[in-house]
Amino acid sequence: MTDTFSLSLTALPDIPLIQPGDNLTTIILEAVARAGMTLQDGDVLVITSKIVSKAEGCLVDLRTITPGAEAQALAAEIDKDPQLVELILRESVRISRKALHVLVVEHRLGFVSANAGIDHSNVVGNDENLVLLLPIDPDASARDIRTEILNRTGTAIGIIISDSHGRPFRLGTTGVAIGVAGMPALLDLRGQPDLFGRTLRISMLGYGDMIASSAQLLTGEGGEGLPVVLVRGLQFPKMDGHAHDLQRPAESDLYR
Amino acid sequence: MTDTFSLSLTALPDIPLIQPGDNLTTIILEAVARAGMTLQDGDVLVITSKIVSKAEGCLVDLRTITPGAEAQALAAEIDKDPQLVELILRESVRISRKALHVLVVEHRLGFVSANAGIDHSNVVGNDENLVLLLPIDPDASARDIRTEILNRTGTAIGIIISDSHGRPFRLGTTGVAIGVAGMPALLDLRGQPDLFGRTLRISMLGYGDMIASSAQLLTGEGGEGLPVVLVRGLQFPKMDGHAHDLQRPAESDLYR
Numbered sequence: 001m002t003d004t005f006s007l008s009l010t011a012l013p014d015i016p017l018i019q020p021g022d023n024l025t026t027i028i029l030e031a032v033a034r035a036g037m038t039l040q041d042g043d044v045l046v047i048t049s050k051i052v053s054k055a056e057g058c059l060v061d062l063r064t065i066t067p068g069a070e071a072q073a074l075a076a077e078i079d080k081d082p083q084l085v086e087l088i089l090r091e092s093v094r095i096s097r098k099a100l101h102v103l104v105v106e107h108r109l110g111f112v113s114a115n116a117g118i119d120h121s122n123v124v125g126n127d128e129n130l131v132l133l134l135p136i137d138p139d140a141s142a143r144d145i146r147t148e149i150l151n152r153t154g155t156a157i158g159i160i161i162s163d164s165h166g167r168p169f170r171l172g173t174t175g176v177a178i179g180v181a182g183m184p185a186l187l188d189l190r191g192q193p194d195l196f197g198r199t200l201r202i203s204m205l206g207y208g209d210m211i212a213s214s215a216q217l218l219t220g221e222g223g224e225g226l227p228v229v230l231v232r233g234l235q236f237p238k239m240d241g242h243a244h245d246l247q248r249p250a251e252s253d254l255y256r
Numbered sequence: 257m258t259d260t261f262s263l264s265l266t267a268l269p270d271i272p273l274i275q276p277g278d279n280l281t282t283i284i285l286e287a288v289a290r291a292g293m294t295l296q297d298g299d300v301l302v303i304t305s306k307i308v309s310k311a312e313g314c315l316v317d318l319r320t321i322t323p324g325a326e327a328q329a330l331a332a333e334i335d336k337d338p339q340l341v342e343l344i345l346r347e348s349v350r351i352s353r354k355a356l357h358v359l360v361v362e363h364r365l366g367f368v369s370a371n372a373g374i375d376h377s378n379v380v381g382n383d384e385n386l387v388l389l390l391p392i393d394p395d396a397s398a399r400d401i402r403t404e405i406l407n408r409t410g411t412a413i414g415i416i417i418s419d420s421h422g423r424p425f426r427l428g429t430t431g432v433a434i435g436v437a438g439m440p441a442l443l444d445l446r447g448q449p450d451l452f453g454r455t456l457r458i459s460m461l462g463y464g465d466m467i468a469s470s471a472q473l474l475t476g477e478g479g480e481g482l483p484v485v486l487v488r489g490l491q492f493p494k495m496d497g498h499a500h501d502l503q504r505p506a507e508s509d510l511y512r
Contacts, residue, residue, distance in 0.1 A: 005482065007473060009263040097510040104510065112425045168424050168511035169368040170432070171504045172442045172462030174469070186428045189476070205476070206428030206469075213430070213462075214470030217263060217490060220445070220461070226261065234473060248427045254353040254360065255424035255511050 007233040010035055011218040011226035018227075020057035025148040028228055037230065039149065044158040044231040046215035049134055049178055050119060051227040052141050052161055058133040060087060078103060084118065084131065091116035091133060096256070109134065109178060110247045113165050117178075135161065138179025139242050146181040158183030158236070161243075162212035168255060175216040177208030178243050183234075184208070185241030207236070208246055263489040266291055267474040267482035274483075276313035281404040284484055293486065295405065300414040300487040302471035305390055305434055306375060307483040308397050308417055314389040316343060334359060340374065340387065347372035347389060352512070365390065365434060366503045369421050373434075391417065394435025395498050402437040414439030414492070417499075418468035424511060431472040433464030434499050439490075440464070441497030463492070464502055 012031035018024070024047070032039055053059075062083040067075065071086035078085075078098050085103065092105035096112050104114050119132040135141045142159040150156055161179030166172075177185055189203035215229035250256050268287035274280070280303070288295055309315075318339040323331065327342035334341075334354050341359065348361035352368050360370050375388040391397045398415040406412055417435030422428075433441055445459035471485035506512050 005267040005269060005474065007265040007470075009265075009470075011261040013261055099510060102510070167462075168509060169504055170462060170465065170502050172460045172465065172502060174430070174462040174466050176426070204428045205472070206423075206426060206430040207473075209426065209428065210430050210469035210473055213466035214263075214265075214473060216461070217463075217466055217470060218261065246426050246428060248425055253424060254355060254358070 007214075007231065009214060009218055010037065010230045010232075011215075012228045012230060013226075015051075015227055018051040018054040020054065020059065022055045024051065024055045025145050025152070028145070029149070029152065031228060032230065035230070039153055039155040039157055039230075040232065041156050042158075042232075042234065042236075043155070044160060044183060044211060044234055045145075045149075046160045046162050046175075046212055046219075046229045046231060047142075047145070048219060048227040049117070049138060049161050049163045050132065052135045052138065052179070053119070053132045056135050056141065058135060060131050060133060062087070062129045062131060074098070074103070084115070084120075087118060087131065087133070088116040091118065107134070109138070110244050111165070111176065111178065113163070117163055134163070134178065139181065139244075140179075142179040142181035156182060158234075160208055160212055160215075162215060164216060175209060175212030175214070177212045177246060180208050180241045180243050180245075183241055184236050184239050185243055185245040187236065206246060208241065208243070263470075263487065265470060265474055266293065266486045266488075267471075268484045268486060269482075271307075271483055274307040274310040276310065276315065278311045280307065280311045281401050281408070284401070285405070285408065287484060288486065291486070295409055295411040295413055295486075296488065297412050298414075298488075298490065298492075299411070300416060300439060300467060300490055301401075301405075302416045302418050302431075302468060302475075302485045302487060303398075303401070304475060304483040305373070305394060305417050305419045306388065308391045308394065308435070309375070309388045312391050312397065314391060316387055316389060318343070318385045318387060330354070330359070340371070340376075343374060343387065343389070344372040347374065363390070365394070366500050367421070367432065367434065369419070373419055390419070390434065395437065395500075396435075398435040398437035412438060414490075416464055416467055416471075418471060420472060431465060431468030431470070433468045433502060436464050436497045436499050436501075439497055440492050440495050441499055441501040443492065462502060464497065464499070 065083040067082035067086035075082035075085040094106045097104040117134045138161040146159045159181045160177045163178045164173040165176045185208040187205040187207035219226045321339040323338035323342035331338035331341040352360040373390045394417040402415045415437045416433045419434045420429040421432045441464040443461040443463035475482045
């Protein structure tokens with residue numbers, strides 16, 4: 001058996017609650033050492049967006065938000081908090097679907113998600129007024145962490161910043177990659193032959209999303225107790241993917 | 257570090273091309289031994305639907321299919337093979353979306369997928385006329401394999417029969433669980449407190465799908481070269497999930 005046939009995932013232990021301004025790279029490298037591990041070229045670190053947002057200070061106090069007319073009308077229509085609806089609209093480019101208590105939007109980052117990915121649980125203690133926005137530019141956050149790890153350890157790894165999304169047709173959230181660096185996000189196998197030499201027909205893998213999902217088997221939904229997972233054993237081509245590679249263009253989407 | 261914090265995935269080596277009538281349990285147990293492993297309670301085997309279909313003889317020769325009037329009209333409209341369209345319609349309860357070369361249906365098993373999951377690659381050699389339908393009842397197939405493994409080894413494991421689906425909004429296929437036995441399919445965390453004691457809000461995990469996706473990082477799209485992955489280290493409650501637990505009821509789906 002060779003490494004090609006196996007993968008290991010390790011949730012890094014004892015990562016402290018993240019505060020605004022924390023250096024995530026330092027915290028992650030310390031946790032890798034605590035796990036008794038050393039980073040290797042080709043490793044992938046999956047980091048929940050929650051701790052990236054916290055380190056980057058993306059906290060908002062809902063009491064500071066003044067809902068505009070659109071947010072007020074929409075909040076009344078779907079029975080949601082007007083301040084939260086205002087924030088969701090600010091983070092979005094358009095509304096995808098709305099229903100009682102439900103607001104699904106196209107996020108400014110391009111993906112479609114409920115509540116613009118704004119996180120209301122586990123933010124700071126029990127303060128119901130504090131919510132967490134997604135990082136400003138998760139691909140850039142991923143790139144920065146990757147570069148700092150490369151500079152400090154000489155190791156070239158892949159980074160995925162993950163979030164947890166619902167989806168049409170199926171119940172339960174799964175992991176998605178909203179920031180990617182140093183690795184493919186979408187793996188395009190088109191043109192590669194199958195076992196019998198025929199060309200594969202359906203052959204784009206949602207690679208970053210599948211890796212984010214695999215990590216979420218350890219982190220669970222919360223994403224804060226065990227917010228970083230080291231994935232070892234992936235075999236991927238050297239390329240610089242971006243989270244938007246995983247976004248289906250609206251004009252080719254039959255479900256917009 | 258405890259086992260709780262790590263997962264290992266092993267693609268079982270040297271599984272032969274499956275023929276109709278093959279006993280998959282025997283083939284899998286031999287491959288586990290070849291990998292130098294022994295099954296343990298709580299292990300999960302992820303098996304691609306392709307080899308389950310092959311073992312169950314779900315092959316169809318398109319030349320034997322006579323397209324009806326609906327299939328002929330639809331095939332002309334979207335420019336697809338009329339025999340294939342006839343088979344897709346027979347495997348489906350309704351059409352979800354259609355476009356040039358694209359037919360997305362609600363499968364008789366309840367999920368929404370392109371071409372009713374009918375597989376045209378890697379079927380038997382280079383014969384373009386042979387296609388593979390999904391197993392008749394993948395939950396039952398999973399249950400049968402689980403029971404036979406329990407009887408032969410005394411080990412209680414979880415089984416997922418996996419497929420690869422496209423999805424709205426995002427490019428690239430990801431893994432989905434279309435058959436489940438001996439484990440939860442959907443993991444419902446509602447009511448569990450988060451780190452600060454507040455109750456989690458979004459808290460249903462697409463557990464079976466995330467496991468299927470993690471296995472697909474090793475099997476790739478084809479699903480035949482490395483069709484069985486042993487996942488070790490998952491922590492899940494004892495329960496008997498079913499694939500349909502993961503299916504969002506049409507009446508609560510904003511995107512049907």
